[in-house]
Amino acid sequence: MKVRIAEGATEEEASAIASALSRHVGDEVEVFVGDADEPAATWREPAGTLASDGTNATVGGADEDDLGPTEREERLWEEIEEIELGGPEKYKERLEEQGKLFVRDRLDLWFGDDGLKFEDGKFAEFDADDRLPADGLLTGAAEFEGRDVHFMANDFTVKAGSMASKGVEKFLRMQHRALQSGNPVLYLMDSSGGRIDQQTGFFANREGIGKYYYNHSMLSGRVPQICVLYGPCIAGAAYTPVFADFTVMVEEMSAMAIASPRMVQMVTGEDIDMQDLGGAGMHAEHSGSADLVARDEEHARQLVADLVTYLPDKAHEKPPRSEPSDPAKSPEGIDGVVPQNPNRAYDMTDLIERVVDAGSYFELQSEYGTEIITAFARIDGRPVGIVANQPAQRSGAIFPDAAEKAAEFIWKCDAFEIPLLYLTDTPGFMAGSQVEKDAILEKGKKMIYATSSATVPKQCVVVRKAYGAGIYAMSGPAYDPQSTIALPSGEIAIMGPEAAINAVYANKLNDIEDEEERKQREQELREEYREDIDVHRMASETVIDEIVPPSTLRDELEARFEFYADLDKDLPDKKHGTIL
Template identity: 40%
Template sequence: MERTMEGLLKELEELKKEAYIGNEEKAKQRREKGILSARERIEKLLDPGTFVEIQPLVLARNTDFGLDKKRKHGDGVIAGYGKINGRLVFVYAQDFTFMGGSLGELHAKKIAYLLDLAMKVGAPVIGLNDSGGARIQEGVDALSGYGQIFFRNVLASGVIPQIAVIMGPSAGGAVYSPALMDFVIMVENTSYMYITGPKVVKAVIGEDVDHQQLGGADAHTKKSGVAHLKARSDEEALELVRKLLSYLPQNNMEDPPYVNTGDDPMRTDPELRNVVPTNPNVPYDMHEVIKRVVDNGEFFEIQPEWAKNIIIGFARIGGYTVGIIANQPAHLAGVLDIDSSDKASRFIRFCDAFNIPIVTFVDVPGFMPGTRQEHGGIIRHGAKMLYAYSEATVPKITVIIRKAYGGAYLAMCSKDLGADIVYAWPTAEIAVMGPEGAVDVIFRKELTTIEIPEEREKKRQEFIDEYRRKYANPYRAAERGYIDDVIDPAETRPKIYLALQMLRNKREKRPPKKHGNMPV
């Protein structure tokens, strides 16, 4: 029988219909729980009508263990490209209704090909993860698939932004691709990530734990730091992706997009003079400083629930994207510890990779003391911040708000670590250590000779006042050129904006090397 175009098109339509639908019954059950289907997620994420699917007809080659009866075109993942706010992005969405979203050979090759395309054209990749893990029936082919994806995640790192959204299970090898990407967003109650599940945990160490306790959104946004943002629903997670991308460039060869925010970059704010207590021992919320400095008070915070003693996130100043890093005196007095060092270091390196200027607000009393921190490797973790700031060649502007003591002062983007411009408020205290600690070291012998406690404490206070007057202020550092100016807090925004404008064409050459050896 002679084939006709009509017949061929009908055959094609049937094949694509099979790939398009997935398991409608399972999708309906999930929808009743507020969980979107893979295609619905893509539709919600992208600008309407912009999605172009690629490789919808791939079909698993393996037929062992009953796969010949289960396999379907598409192989459980939808991949393609489209636009977000008019800008090109690549996206893949795993379909949990097909074999639990399990990753097989062709499933993986499809994702790997998408990553290759994204790198070629220089556009972000968003992975909508909803997978039970490797497709065991495909054996080593499935493992190879993971390896191909991991390899491309690494190749794409620092070249294009990569965002993972965990919208269901992500178990076993499946967790490592999101971990290699730049940002991880999780959905409350419906998503979880872990290498070994509750049953294995129970069998090996006898611990009773459920999916959410082990690897839910709260576990990874508050305790492990694996995830960066948490959403209450699929829709909110996808909106977070759109908002995050608005601050980012398409790739490492571009600058972030300029946005006319309507906020005068030369605006001053006299209220900043009242936000920070002059008493260095009184806490305050650094968010108040940040929001008064950035455009329209809009600050997109990253990892807000983990390592709260340091704040990181994106904002705009004069319409230009900046990465904000700031100590938080309202939590643990703003000290640097293992987690906060890791949090800041990774963010610094992301900003540097994607041409995002870094603005650092400093109020740091030092590194966290104690055996837990020392035995946990605070030396190595703290060194990551020194490394990340020193390595970064993007414009770096530092504002010392209050305390800047010892090695932690250096770690918060001091002039010695390559800061281009360093400003200080009149409240700044830049010193080797706080006045109280310094006096106890310098005048220890002299104070021990005073027998009457009241007189000894009076003399100690005199020494503290003298030390604060001579050293614990911004002026000694200004005299030595370690800071560029002491400024009125009200003028912080215009000072930063003018510095950013001056540094827009900054070029910095470094010694040639394959790569450094960061103390990871």
């Protein structure tokens, strides 16, 4: 567009007119002064500017292909690069000595080149006098094994991964967004705890570090929360792993405790190192706080990659099914696995491997409460949670730690829509002064409560012994399983024959003076008792639904889980129970 203005106008006036008209018409404008042959000013509005007719103006005379990063953008890239280097190099060197990855290398391991979708809060503390890259805590979203997840990861090269106001804000925003999106959360923890010298502004505030655990509680049961520990997590930092649904620790690297060894010595006088105080071995075997223990960082990632295949991709969804496969061992051998002698030990995993899809058995807390197995597996490609007595450990009697472990596992399966399979072979809850001190009644109550309240499909298999309250905790007929089926080796009773005879007939037997006669009478009573508790009688009286040939157990469970895949099981109308 060409415009001619009166003689005497200055170049500044011509330029102003050209600029205004170009913005108005969305095209190049040339302004001529008087009779001049050459324009005094030429103007084309930059690309993306809307003309008065709503069209985009284009850059004055320039081809868009010629545009590139400006100095301003290049400066931003330099700032991003500086932030992504993390803390001082000397701290990175220490990571290498400890066999640990730098946090951004760790994210590459977890998510690969294309898996990291975006990061939030990279410029946290950028303008601070003591610049702390990302404030030592990274948050964002990524794709992990085909699933969208939120993540947080501490940068141990920045103030030992400690947490302060900006990092706390990022953590809280990530949790809040997970509540809204319904996607799982990964916590990649390597933190020394709260930054004590900066606690004002983040410790006790309404939106401070304490809100972490409030949000953990709100997320609990809505989306899976998975935590992997890469270093010593002390005090407040140690609560995230225990609030998570699943916690992975790394041998000789991870630790968590309410206080550091130095603080423990100051308070109690006890001299103890970090691994003995709260290392992976201690939490796997004694506290039960470690669900899985990894050999190294790569193994930790693989364990989580296997774990998530049993969990829903998103809140309110069911876990995905996989391609089915035959069991690793033939179901034909199931009856041979269960000894004829009801008191003889055997390994329950040998039976499980003849029921579940090959390669699908995934045990949690394998070193804690070992007389009960808690594991994920698949039957015909369908994820199930297995709660099984283990006769190879303590005869399968239920001790307090095992009861608590089972209760928590059942609760998680129910929260994430994972059907439950109970494999029952237990003499019941353990008796004795020590287990009473260890709260056998309280912890046994929690297991029975979890079983009672679970609304996912439940299948109970009486493999052999189902004595005492053990049949209650293991979802027997009174606990609303979709089926109670039994193998021909099954027995259901208040107690085993030996204990029952001693309780009921002790005096009468003691009155028999002849030893051979007494032994013969005792054997007769034992056989009579066994006939009374045998599953054939239980089936005859319809206490149980069916006795199945052991070689068909896999097919039986496959059909029952398929048929009962969708249920409408409602709990009584109340706010919540008070047991857990």
